[in-house]
Amino acid sequence: MKELVRDTIVGHLLRLATTRRVLQYEEERDQSLWKRYVDKEKSGRMAHHGSPEEEEEEETGDASDNSTQEQQRAGVAEGNTTATTRNSSDTQVGSGDAQRNEVSGVPVDPEKGRDVSIVTWFGDDDPENPLNWSTGKKFLVTFLICLLTFSVYIGSAIYSAGTQGVMERFRVSQVAATLGLTLFVAGYGLGPMVWAPMSEIPQIGRNPIYIGTLVVFVFFQFAVIYAKNFGMLLAFRFLTGLFGSPVLATGGASLSDMYMPAKRAYAIGIWGIAAISGPVLGPLIGGFAAQHKGWQWPIWELLWLSGFSLIVLAIFLPETSSANILYRRSRRLRKLTGRNDLKCEPELMSEQMTSKEIVLMTLVRPFSLNFLEPILFLLNLYIALIYGILYVWFESFAIVFEGIYGFNLGEEGLSFVGILVGSLVVIPPFFLYLYFIQEPQFNENGEIKPEKRLPPACIGGFCIPLCLFWFGWTARPSVHWIVPIIGSGWFSVGAFLLFNSVLNYLGDAYPDYAASVYAGNDFMRSSFGAGFPLFAAAMYTNLGVGWASSTLGFLSIAFIPIPFVLCIYGERIRKASKRARHDL
Structure with a gap:
């Protein structure tokens, strides 16, 4: 019942009136939990090519080039940040001087990447979903x-x-x-x-x-x-x-x-x-x-x-609305951690929309x-x-x-x-x-x-x-x-x-x-x-x-x-x- 009322209009008003001291979320009681709500793989993709989705393959180039690119992207996903190769350019971003996404450890591509950590469900059984x-x-x-x-x-x-x-x-x-x-x-x-x-x-x-x-x-x-x-x-x-x-x-x-x-x-x-x-x-x-x-x-x-x-x-x-639930979760985590890079996918999509x-x-x-x-x-x-x-x-x-x-x-x-x-x-x-x-x-x-x-x-x-x-x-x-x-x-x-x-x-x-x-x-x-x-x-x-x-x-x-x-x-x-x- 507590979790039910917490997400209602009355629950939001009670939280606002008590400065979030009642009907708290789990991450508000234990701020160290914030990392479990962040998807490392999607955050790495945001750093690499500016989208949480997998990057589409280029059809040009021979098979060996494609194989090399696959290996490099796999290394990035595993945290191997010695170098990363972009499909659209031969320019390499070295691991020594590149800005990194802290959650995934992936260097942020200066042309396409964004330093954003994706907030999502912490698993298939997330009770807030x-x-x-x-x-x-x-x-x-x-x-x-x-x-x-x-x-x-x-x-x-x-x-x-x-x-x-x-x-x-x-x-x-x-x-x-x-x-x-x-x-x-x-x-x-x-x-x-x-x-x-x-x-x-x-x-x-x-x-x-x-x-x-x-x-x-x-x-x-x-x-x-x-x-x-x-x-x-x-x-x-x-x-x-x-x-x-x-x-x-x-x-x-x-x-x-x-x-x-x-x-x-x-x-x-x-x-x-x-x-x-x-x-x-x-x-x-x-x-x-x-x-x-x-x-x-x-x-x-x-x-x-x-x-x-x-x-x-x-x-x-x-x-x-799952989009609104994730948006409010990412907003809470930003207030709790002071990290402005924590955002959910629906929020990113709405930010990209013009008036x-x-x-x-x-x-x-x-x-x-x-x-x-x-x-x-x-x-x-x-x-x-x-x-x-x-x-x-x-x-x-x-x-x-x-x-x-x-x-x-x-x-x-x-x-x-x-x-x-x-x-x-x-x-x-x-x-x-x-x-x-x-x-x-x-x-x-x-x-x-x-x-x-x-x-x-x-x-x-x-x-x-x-x-x-x-x-x-x-x-x-x-x-x-x-x-x-x-x-x-x-x-x-x-x-x-x-x-x-x-x-x-x-x-x-x-x-x-x-x-x-x-x-x-x-x-x-x-x-x-x-x-x-x-x-x-x-x-x-x-x-x-x-x-x-x-x-x-x-x-x-x-x-x-x-x-x-x-x-x-x-x-x-x-x-x-x-x-x-x-x-x-």
């Missing part, structure tokens, strides 16, 4: 990420329970009142395009983004509750979505920080349940409150839930990846369509269960439970598939071809139209209300299989850009989710429940071939990309 955390700690952090995701996602649908009250209070039309939902969704689609890449910067990490934006999210709820006019209501609904958004895209990256690829799908599956539960339980939680207390009470419930999450996460959520490159990474990269990578664009478009259909379809529940079956506002919220049950029912068979079929396909390095993540998506694609046709043509007075509710469960089965397969595929295919890729996915689906509800009421009123749902079903059928095409041709397309992974 998120991949080495105990199972209990990983489960706790997964639960906290799910709690944060649920607390934000519920903010969209919980508002819809009070739409009628908003119409009466501000004297606006139903379409105008629906803007409070769509602007919130638009906000949490746009926000990750900035917040997610920022969380990849070693000096920032994920926790400051999560907690900092959640603080704003919580306090902006007061502005929504006490809005003086309709414009103020809409403005702060958009801003709350914007500031609540980071976990909706970066949550998957946080889980990837902790779990190896073979186990990551399980964690993302649980995270997916939290994401589905928010929009599903929002009308249920907010319905009875809006019915008896008015439109503001669902927002009060959102405030209480997100405020509780803020307190819990500030105390118990540790940093999961223009940082702006491109944070503002341009998510958009360029999303629209210029064919794989990303097709899959994000598919997921966006499903997300948009979900929000259009949600608007039909009031028409069906209030208009046809005579439910009141609170009882209408109960009609969404079928979707939640469907998401819970699909978990056991999906996990069995992962354990018995997908895990054995991983190689000895714990890697799998990304395309092998997609077969569940091929099945999930058929569940969406099945749900929409079932729901649309059974929602009539002559059919019991339980029948369309049962049919609604197929949507969560299909959406679960699609979302989990696609998110795992994207993480495997673009591991170096995971946060930006997830941000682009969130942007696309939120754009559709924001726009589609605006025409939902008119669509269901003019076409009727049956044909309106069927129209959505036919639209979803048109996209079913996408995962099949990527299963067959995805590897070829991926290897033609400059940014996707090519070694699998």
Whole structure:
């Protein structure tokens, strides 16, 4: 527990307030341990050619020259510093007058080398590496990420329970009142395009983004509750979505920080349940409150839930970004030893980035990846369509269960439970598939071809139209209300299989850009989710429940071939990309 709290926001504040006398790290208790955190081999490479990676071989020269160079580099790695030969020059640096890297003993090449000692994990079992955390700690952090995701996602649908009250209070039309939902969704689609890449910067990490934006999210709820006019209501609904958004895209990256690829799908599956539960339980939680207390009470419930999450996460959520953990370790070691040469690899990479490159990474990269990578664009478009259909379809529940079956506002919220049950029912068979079929396909390095993540998506694609046709043509007075509710469960089965397969595929295919890729996915689906509800009421009123749902079903059928095409041709397309992974 002490180590868990030490890396949280509250832990950092306690260390700051006590000048690091409490919750100390091991190297702070015993300063002689600093050398075990330094990689001698990588430090020697930095001195030799200015990079922690192995120097690439020159293709010119005969075999004897290459052999001689190999022997000389081997001598350098072993501390034999009589001479070192650079591939790009015949100049030799003598051991007598050259500046040496103290840790490795390698002379610092005056042209290419840097006197930097690389701080890294002290071994494969370093307990500060998120991949080495105990199972209990990983489960706790997964639960906290799910709690944060649920607390934000519920903010969209919980508002819809009070739409009628908003119409009466501000004297606006139903379409105008629906803007409070769509602007919130638009906000949490746009926000990750900035917040997610920022969380990849070693000096920032994920926790400051999560907690900092959640603080704003919580306090902006007061502005929504006490809005003086309709414009103020809409403005702060958009801003709350914007500031609540980071976990909706970066949550998957946080889980990837902790779990190896073979186990990551399980964690993302649980995270997916939290994401589905928010929009599903929002009308249920907010319905009875809006019915008896008015439109503001669902927002009060959102405030209480997100405020509780803020307190819990500030105390118990540790940093999961390995880049940030290593950066803070190297910074601690510099203070303890007074050695300015102690730096980690992520820190070196960020130092070499110009302001223009940082702006491109944070503002341009998510958009360029999303629209210029064919794989990303097709899959994000598919997921966006499903997300948009979900929000259009949600608007039909009031028409069906209030208009046809005579439910009141609170009882209408109960009609969404079928979707939640469907998401819970699909978990056991999906996990069995992962354990018995997908895990054995991983190689000895714990890697799998990304395309092998997609077969569940091929099945999930058929569940969406099945749900929409079932729901649309059974929602009539002559059919019991339980029948369309049962049919609604197929949507969560299909959406679960699609979302989990696609998110795992994207993480495997673009591991170096995971946060930006997830941000682009969130942007696309939120754009559709924001726009589609605006025409939902008119669509269901003019076409009727049956044909309106069927129209959505036919639209979803048109996209079913996408995962099949990527299963067959995805590897070829991926290897033609400059940014996707090519070694699998």
